[in-house]
Amino acid sequence: MDKEQIGQLIRSAIEQLQFSYTPYSGFKVGAALLSEDGKIYTGCNIENAAYTPTNCAERTAFFKAVSEGVRKFKAICVVGGKDGRLTEYAAPCGVCRQVMMEFCDPDTFQIILATGTEQYESFTLKELLPLGFGPANLE
Numbered sequence: 001m002d003k004e005q006i007g008q009l010i011r012s013a014i015e016q017l018q019f020s021y022t023p024y025s026g027f028k029v030g031a032a033l034l035s036e037d038g039k040i041y042t043g044c045n046i047e048n049a050a051y052t053p054t055n056c057a058e059r060t061a062f063f064k065a066v067s068e069g070v071r072k073f074k075a076i077c078v079v080g081g082k083d084g085r086l087t088e089y090a091a092p093c094g095v096c097r098q099v100m101m102e103f104c105d106p107d108t109f110q111i112i113l114a115t116g117t118e119q120y121e122s123f124t125l126k127e128l129l130p131l132g133f134g135p136a137n138l139e
Contacts, residue, residue, distance in 0.1 A: 001075060001110065005034070006122075009077035010114045012040050016057060017084045020044040024051075029080035029090055031057035033065055036072035041065040045080075058096040062103065071103055075110035077120075089113035089121065091128065100125050101134035 009032045016030030022045060029045040043060030055063075058078060065073070080090030091113055092100070100109060106126040114120035125132070 001034075006077070006112060006120065007117045008032075009034060009040065009075065009112060010079065010117045010120060012042055013057075013077040013079045013114065014086070014116075016042045016044040017079065020057070020084070021046045023047060024049070026083050027080060028082075028084040029057040029078065031061045031079075032077045033058075033061040033073060034075045035065060035070045036074055037070075039065075039070070041068075041070070056093060056096050058092050059099050062099050066103070073104050073109060075112060075122075076100070077112040077114055079114050081115075086115040089115065097125070097129040097132070101129060101132045106132055106134070 012032035013030040017028045020028035022028050024047050031043045033041045041061045041064045043057045045057045047054045078090055078092055079086055081087055104125055109125040110122050111128055112120050112122045
């Protein structure tokens with residue numbers, strides 16, 4: 001991915017912060033997921049008073065894409081912070097990493113953590129979920 005594509009993903013993820021529904025934690029998260037065909041699917045976190053039904057921004061983006069028939073992805077950008085302030089990186093939780101294992105190649109799928117278009121780091125899924133369990137384990 002080139003710097004322009006990364007910048008577009010970061011801007012898309014940051015834009016999603018405005019839609020985040022976080023009346024309990026105030027910790028807003030936005031995500032932008034890049035499919036293999038170049039389309040971006042976005043998501044925000046959506047909290048629930050019962051806590052367990054809460055959905056992360058990353059899973060929101062994946063579920064939107066999968067519900068439209070998309071199953072192959074190149075990268076995701078995740079941004080987040082208390083009240084939407086981007087002061088440090090917001091890494092995906094374990095459940096989101098597991099969803100990524102279902103649809104992404106752990107060796108090539110990129111997870112971009114950002115606090116702005118000039119401040120970001122990129123990791124492979126394998127780096128963030130070593131020895132992950134996925135569809136290949138069931139073959």
